[in-house]
Amino acid sequence: MSRRSEVLLWGAQRISAMVLALCVVVHLVTMIYAVRSGLSAAEILGRTQGSVAWFAFYTLFVAAVAVHAPIGLRTIIGEMCNWRGRGLDVLTGIIGLSLAMWGMRAVFAVFGGGA
Amino acid sequence: MENLKVRIWRGAEEGGFQEFEVPRQESQTVLDVVTYVQRKCDPTLAYRFACRVGVCGSCAMTVNGQSRWTCRTHVSKVAADNRLEIAPLRNLPVVKDLVTDMREFFDKWARARGRFTGSKTRKDEFERVSPESKERKRVDAGIECIGCGVCYSACDVVTWNKDYLGPAALNRAWTLVNDVRDTARAERLAAVAGDAGCHACHTHLNCTERCPKGLSPTAGIAGLKRAVLAATLSGEI
Numbered sequence: 513m514s515r516r517s518e519v520l521l522w523g524a525q526r527i528s529a530m531v532l533a534l535c536v537v538v539h540l541v542t543m544i545y546a547v548r549s550g551l552s553a554a555e556i557l558g559r560t561q562g563s564v565a566w567f568a569f570y571t572l573f574v575a576a577v578a579v580h581a582p583i584g585l586r587t588i589i590g591e592m593c594n595w596r597g598r599g600l601d602v603l604t605g606i607i608g609l610s611l612a613m614w615g616m617r618a619v620f621a622v623f624g625g626g627a
Numbered sequence: 628m629e630n631l632k633v634r635i636w637r638g639a640e641e642g643g644f645q646e647f648e649v650p651r652q653e654s655q656t657v658l659d660v661v662t663y664v665q666r667k668c669d670p671t672l673a674y675r676f677a678c679r680v681g682v683c684g685s686c687a688m689t690v691n692g693q694s695r696w697t698c699r700t701h702v703s704k705v706a707a708d709n710r711l712e713i714a715p716l717r718n719l720p721v722v723k724d725l726v727t728d729m730r731e732f733f734d735k736w737a738r739a740r741g742r743f744t745g746s747k748t749r750k751d752e753f754e755r756v757s758p759e760s761k762e763r764k765r766v767d768a769g770i771e772c773i774g775c776g777v778c779y780s781a782c783d784v785v786t787w788n789k790d791y792l793g794p795a796a797l798n799r800a801w802t803l804v805n806d807v808r809d810t811a812r813a814e815r816l817a818a819v820a821g822d823a824g825c826h827a828c829h830t831h832l833n834c835t836e837r838c839p840k841g842l843s844p845t846a847g848i849a850g851l852k853r854a855v856l857a858a859t860l861s862g863e864i
Binding site for chain 1: 820826827860
């Protein structure tokens, strides 16, 4: 990978880390609120489905995960397994796409559609 | 005072520890101990030193598992139970006993463009650099490096990635990036970018923890990361 791409990957990981820090806090607070209020799964889905704001928030969350995690994994695998190069780039790219796909599947399930 | 029980690495990459008894003395340094062993116990022991006062940076070794300069490390500070284990620096090939081959360490300074590149001649006026300027203060924070290799030995990223330039070379590059007289900023930023450069640093802070001069290569590397990203986004490199 070119020097420019390496630097841009580093930048993308730092920016996605900032986004994740915010998203994780919002997510945890929301989860704790939902659990402590004793909401059932049906009640939670009733509130979430059709919500454009929550759909946008969790889409951002999934995007940040899909960017952040593969870049970090690429570094860890490179250092721990001494494996670098195109093969590793392809593998981590597939991991990123998979995370994005599974994450968006969950987002559509919880926030997509109407009540 | 009790005798010190000292285990010293003998051999090269392959080898083992040899044990010596060394009389304990007041204000004794680890370098004093090694010198005693060579002069009184085994003259074939190889080690490197020069100034003995913390200036030349040639006597660094691994003492009880940690990289240190030995001439200014008092035995009382590191051998509470009167035991010392002295080995060569990590992350460098061992030539013999406590002597490492420092070539890759200094070659990486060259790869990081660690040489000043100016535009003026001896006929020009001196450049005026205010001691209060932001750049000069950044240079001051990193300029006292003595090239001892302690940070390089303590760095886990060097262990994991043999191409990684290491804390000392990157610290040197950072001082030059902030030298307003230097004319090779873009080439230097390009040289320290990427997987084997500043972006490989995980901010473990081992270098900062162990630097005998109290410098923080980690801070300089963080500065390089930001400077390289900015230069990449602006198209400077």
